[in-house]
Amino acid sequence: MTEFPLQLAPELRKEFVRQFQHYLRDEFELECGDLAAGLFIDFAGMLLGPVYYNAGLHDALALASQHNEGLAVDVLALEKEPNPRPSGPAR
Numbered sequence: 653m654t655e656f657p658l659q660l661a662p663e664l665r666k667e668f669v670r671q672f673q674h675y676l677r678d679e680f681e682l683e684c685g686d687l688a689a690g691l692f693i694d695f696a697g698m699l700l701g702p703v704y705y706n707a708g709l710h711d712a713l714a715l716a717s718q719h720n721e722g723l724a725v726d727v728l729a730l731e732k733e734p735n736p737r738p739s740g741p742a743r
Contacts, residue, residue, distance in 0.1 A: 660697070668693045 660668070669689040676682040676689075684692075 660693075665690065665693060 669686055672689045672693060673684050673686075676684050
């Protein structure tokens with residue numbers, strides 16, 4: 653399977669860059685330019701993206717499993733008992 657890098661919408665990437673810059677300024681009194689902040693956002697996405705993606709897959713699988721268990725109960729509820737053998741003289 654070919655993997656493609658995560659492509660953020662330009663507006664969303666700009667917002668992440670801005671928020672990262674504010675975080676560095678507020679928490680560490682560090683200034684960070686747009687290029688450096690953008691490169692960090694790209695790196696963090698490359699590093700953490702698959703982790704969050706895989707967690708989402710596992711959550712979806714757990715949800716699907718719960719749904720399938722309920723479906724199995726519903727299907728098994730449709731089972732019918734065999735008809736009893738009529739009593740009477742055997743021939």
